[in-house]
Amino acid sequence: MNIKDIKKEFPIFDxxxxxxxxVYLDSANSSQKPKVVVDRIYDFYTKxxxxxxxxxxxxxxxxxxxxxxxxxxxxxxxxxxxxxxIVFTKGATEAINLVANTFGQKYLKEGDEILITELEHHSxxxxxxxxxKSKGVKINFADVDENGDxxxxxxxxxxxxxxxxxxxxxxxxxxxxxxxxxxxxxLAHSKNIPVLVDGCQGAPHLKLDMQDLDCDFYAISCHKMxxxxxxxxxxxxxxxLEELPPYQGGGGMIGEVKKEGITFGDLPNKYExxxxxxxxxxxxxxxxxxxxxxxxxxxxxxxxxxxxxxxxILKKNNSVKLIGSPKNKGSVxxxxxxxxxxxxxxxxxxxxxxxxxxxxxxCQILHEKLGLAATxxxxxxxxxxxxxxxxxxxxxxxxxxxxxx
Amino acid sequence: MxxxxxxxxIILDHGKNPRNLGKFENFNKDAKxxxxxxxxxxxxxxxxxxxxxxxxIKFEGHGCAISMASASIMTELMKDKDxxxxxxxxxxxxxxxxxxxxxxxxxxxxxxxxxxMSLSGVxxxxxxxxxxxxxxxxLISAMTNKPGEVNTxxxx
Numbered sequence: 113m114n115i116k117d118i119k120k121e122f123p124i125f126d127x128x129x130x131x132x133x134x135v136y137l138d139s140a141n142s143s144q145k146p147k148v149v150v151d152r153i154y155d156f157y158t159k160x161x162x163x164x165x166x167x168x169x170x171x172x173x174x175x176x177x178x179x180x181x182x183x184x185x186x187x188x189x190x191x192x193x194x195x196x197x198i199v200f201t202k203g204a205t206e207a208i209n210l211v212a213n214t215f216g217q218k219y220l221k222e223g224d225e226i227l228i229t230e231l232e233h234h235s236x237x238x239x240x241x242x243x244x245k246s247k248g249v250k251i252n253f254a255d256v257d258e259n260g261d262x263x264x265x266x267x268x269x270x271x272x273x274x275x276x277x278x279x280x281x282x283x284x285x286x287x288x289x290x291x292x293x294x295x296x297x298x299l300a301h302s303k304n305i306p307v308l309v310d311g312c313q314g315a316p317h318l319k320l321d322m323q324d325l326d327c328d329f330y331a332i333s334c335h336k337m338x339x340x341x342x343x344x345x346x347x348x349x350x351x352x353l354e355e356l357p358p359y360q361g362g363g364g365m366i367g368e369v370k371k372e373g374i375t376f377g378d379l380p381n382k383y384e385x386x387x388x389x390x391x392x393x394x395x396x397x398x399x400x401x402x403x404x405x406x407x408x409x410x411x412x413x414x415x416x417x418x419x420x421x422x423x424x425i426l427k428k429n430n431s432v433k434l435i436g437s438p439k440n441k442g443s444v445x446x447x448x449x450x451x452x453x454x455x456x457x458x459x460x461x462x463x464x465x466x467x468x469x470x471x472x473x474x475c476q477i478l479h480e481k482l483g484l485a486a487t488x489x490x491x492x493x494x495x496x497x498x499x500x501x502x503x504x505x506x507x508x509x510x511x512x513x514x515x516x517x
Numbered sequence: 518m519x520x521x522x523x524x525x526x527i528i529l530d531h532g533k534n535p536r537n538l539g540k541f542e543n544f545n546k547d548a549k550x551x552x553x554x555x556x557x558x559x560x561x562x563x564x565x566x567x568x569x570x571x572x573x574i575k576f577e578g579h580g581c582a583i584s585m586a587s588a589s590i591m592t593e594l595m596k597d598k599d600x601x602x603x604x605x606x607x608x609x610x611x612x613x614x615x616x617x618x619x620x621x622x623x624x625x626x627x628x629x630x631x632x633x634m635s636l637s638g639v640x641x642x643x644x645x646x647x648x649x650x651x652x653x654x655x656l657i658s659a660m661t662n663k664p665g666e667v668n669t670x671x672x673x
Contacts, residue, residue: 451533453581455555455580455581455645459645460520460524463520471556472556479556485556485579514524515533515582517529
């Protein structure tokens with residue numbers, strides 16, 4: 113892959129930040145968008161716009177086809193069995209809320225347990241937390257180890273006869289740990305526990321195969337996959353989508369509506385109430401085409417090499433403490449600096465055009481465990497190069513110089 | 518923008534070695550400030566005597582250089598000031614951080630004004646203003662016995 117050519121496909125890099133070239137190291141937060149995706153939104157609104165699934169006129173039919181075409185692209189991208197197993201949501205957060213809400217409503221009762229891990233992003237804890245009050249369920253946390261990893265044993269240890277669902281991240285947005293998710297799913301299934309995978313960091317960086325993974329639910333954030341904001345995907349096995357109740361009520365998700373009662377629509381409409389993020393869905397199709405054109409395996413390889421390089425240079429820097437050294441690490445380099453608070457690091461790096469994130473990265477449980485109020489995080493995307501990581505390192509040295517002068 | 522304006526020597530010094538850090542036994546007012554998005558925390562303790570004068574002030578907390586330096590400088594300036602002067606200084610500081618080019622109050626010496634003005638570098642960094650103002654809003658809360666935690670990510 114020629115990264116310089118790939119970078120040219122992202123218009124954001126034509127801009128300067130504080131008169132410097134942009135070194136974007138915040139893709140775990142949100143990735144930048146290639147021109148094809150931006151153009152697709154413009155073209156849809158200027159040439160093809162109509163609401164989908166309602167009217168019979170030419171534009172409505174064409175828009176519906178485009179919308180459904182993305183569903184098939186997603187299905188193929190993650191190798192789901194059926195396009196009806198793909199539900200569009202307003203984000204991965206809503207995808208997890210959908211499952212917590214409907215699964216909780218139908219299957220959970222007082223005393224039941226939900227198992228998550230200490231690595232989880234708030235979006236894979238808070239939706240389940242609500243069920244503590246409404247259903248009286250208990251939430252258990254599998255322990256993260258000193259490497260920032262979750263082992264199969266740590267999951268096994270926390271499974272009880274009352275565990276009704278396991279909700280777990282694929283790739284940690286703080287430690288970068290890629291979990292042995294397939295083995296974990298096999299373990300949970302051997303005890304009849306369904307599994308939701310938070311794939312926010314998995315989907316943009318790892319090759320996915322839902323049929324091979326055999327997970328019950330997989331949540332995807334489209335804006336982290338070079339796609340538009342305001343859009344997520346919930347993959348769910350068909351049997352769950354058929355069994356679970358609808359999430360939100362409104363237009364488009366119904367069968368027949370009468371004063372005496374309502375029937376609900378077929379899949380996937382049952383879970384897509386109201387006018388959806390049509391332009392975003394259609395543009396997201398271009399994100400998938402973009403990834404497919406490069407090849408997710410090639411992206412994975414490039415990012416693995418970069419992560420390794422980043423680890424190497426930061427380890428050589430004596431003032432830097434890397435957070436997490438999991439067995440299998442992907443695309444995330446979290447760190448602290450002796451004597452410099454992460455927010456001061458982020459401000460100083462920003463001056464050089466280096467965009468990183470500082471804070472708890474929506475993982476307060478993990479930060480508490482690590483005994484840190486905040487960390488700095490550099491995260492990678494397909495457009496990053498070794499030069500970007502060299503610039504990161506030299507800007508880190510500038511921080512040290514300012515604070516130790 | 519110039520980082521030297523933000524990270525002046527005074528800030529770095531107070532950030533690294535905050536003055537009046539800790540807690541004392543016989544405080545009679547206190548308040549907590551917490552910016553949950555960035556994690557900065559500050560707990561201000563006061564001893565306000567019968568003449569409404571701050572006879573002692575300390576703080577506990579952790580956070581970035583800006584928030585720690587701000588709390589440190591604030592506690593230095595507030596000691597032995599009475600309620601009226603405290604309020605005047607807080608208002609003057611918050612107005613300077615938001616709009617005013619300078620401090621207007623004549624309650625503190627030129628040296629102390631220079632010290633306080635070292636925090637004015639945050640004006641060019643809108644995302645960091647909340648770090649500088651957190652201890653000051655927490656002090657208001659302590660003085661007025663306002664319940665609950667202060668959060669400057671929600672207010673200016």
